[in-house]
Amino acid sequence: MQYKEIDPTDPAVVKVTSFFEGELDAKFNGTVHKVAHFSDAQRQVVNGFNYLLTVVVKATTAADENEDWVLHKVRVYEHPAWDTSAKQKYELSLDDVPVYQSGPDVHMWPEAVLYAEEQLGGEYTGEVRHSEQVVEVDLYDLEAGHSTVMVKNHRVYGKFVLEGTERFVDFTFVTKGDGQDGESSPFTYFDKDVQDPVPHGGGGSGGEGGKDVKLLTMRTSMIAIFLVGLVVCGILLVHVFRKRHKRSKEDWYIEQLTDIDEL
Incomplete structure (x- = not known):
């Protein structure tokens, strides 16, 4: 097989x-x-x-x-x-x-901590609940042979108290790999406020972030505005050219009529 x-x-x-x-x-x-x-x-x-x-x-x-x-x-x-x-x-x-499981062995990724702090508006203290689904995926390669990798679907949710103010956080993200020693594979957030998955880069808290949905939207808008500008400029150039061409023909007719009058 x-x-x-x-x-x-x-x-x-x-x-x-x-x-x-x-x-x-x-x-x-x-x-x-x-x-x-x-x-x-x-x-x-x-x-x-x-x-x-x-x-x-x-x-x-x-x-x-x-x-x-x-x-x-x-x-x-x-x-x-x-x-x-x-x-x-x-x-x-x-x-x-797989069913969600929780416990002290559940690993909270650095990127997820940063995300939680952004959502909570304060410092993450571990008071929110963190559970995960875990599946073991078999990988087959003709050269490398058989290997396995762990895929986890994490959920972070619960109340968080910051300076007497209650905050609530609930988001999900998926990882692939063990993420030990600060090493993290690329993973994706799934949030109720985000309509599409948002990929994030790995490599610990200092790793490069993935493309943000707002950034993609901004870039798309800029490209659309640029293309519309090109179309408008093209229409204006055609209009100016036709207007100048029309004026040239009118000037030629005027010159011909002037010559006839002089004769």
Whole structure:
């Protein structure tokens, strides 16, 4: 059996992802599910294909529009084209959803501490609750062989008291790797105030931050304004050119009429 890492934007993976989202929607009535982040995506060649995905799913409850981000370890089997006995093309053969766990061993990442301090408007003291989902992902490579990596979905929430003022924080982020000795792999925040995942760079508290949604929006706006400016300038140039060309023709006619009058 051969495993291969694949791009989540691959059309085949997009179809598998849509199937998985539909299965979750059918299983949980009144809840809309959307894969928000891929922590791992592999394809196994068997009698057909096995798609092995480790994803964070955004679940939105229709009744109260409550949002939650849940880690899933998924295996979807794609029946081969010649399998005429299959009732449907895809089959969900594994959906492992680890329960949240908490305790003194739960590691609070430096970047998450900074984020919590920004949200709370003060210094983080560890009084908020921190729990996590944990899955072990098997990685297969023809050269490096077999290895494993830990993927964790963290949730930080609870009340925080600062100088007599109560603050509340509730956000989720996903990590890949152990994050020991200040080493952290890139991870992503999922916040109720953020409509899309915001990637952040690793490397401890001094690591480079990822692209901010506001920054991306600002850059997009600047590019749009620049393009609009180019279009406006082009229209003005065409207008000036046509106006000058029209004046040249009028001057020529006037000169011809003047010559006729002189004759």
